Amino acid sequence: MTTDADRRPSRNEPCHCGSGRKYKQCCLEKDEAETRAAHAKAVEEAPEPSAEADTPATRSRTARPRTEQPWKRASTQGFRPPVRTPRKVGGS
Numbered sequence: 001m002t003t004d005a006d007r008r009p010s011r012n013e014p015c016h017c018g019s020g021r022k023y024k025q026c027c028l029e030k031d032e033a034e035t036r037a038a039h040a041k042a043v044e045e046a047p048e049p050s051a052e053a054d055t056p057a058t059r060s061r062t063a064r065p066r067t068e069q070p071w072k073r074a075s076t077q078g079f080r081p082p083v084r085t086p087r088k089v090g091g092s
Contacts, residue, residue, distance in 0.1 A: 008023070008031055009023045010023070011023055011024040011028065012024065015027050
């Protein structure tokens with residue numbers, strides 16, 4: 001199966017229409033407009049999903065992994081960072 005990317009030359013190659021100009025200066029806009037129109041037509045023809053299929057009860061959800069974060073634990077004290085002892089200052 002051939003796609004648009006396979007048929008079209010790259011932007012800086014000579015245009016496929018034979019004009020001798022670069023593709024980006026000759027037929028790029030026209031080809032992109034055709035691609036956009038074909039995509040819009042395909043979207044219009046696609047069946048719309050039913051409203052009841054997108055309800056939260058019907059969506060499959062994966063469980064989030066458990067985290068080891070102390071501030072997310074249920075406690076009465078809340079999160080307290082560890083206490084650090086001060087560095088020794090002074091000589092001898």
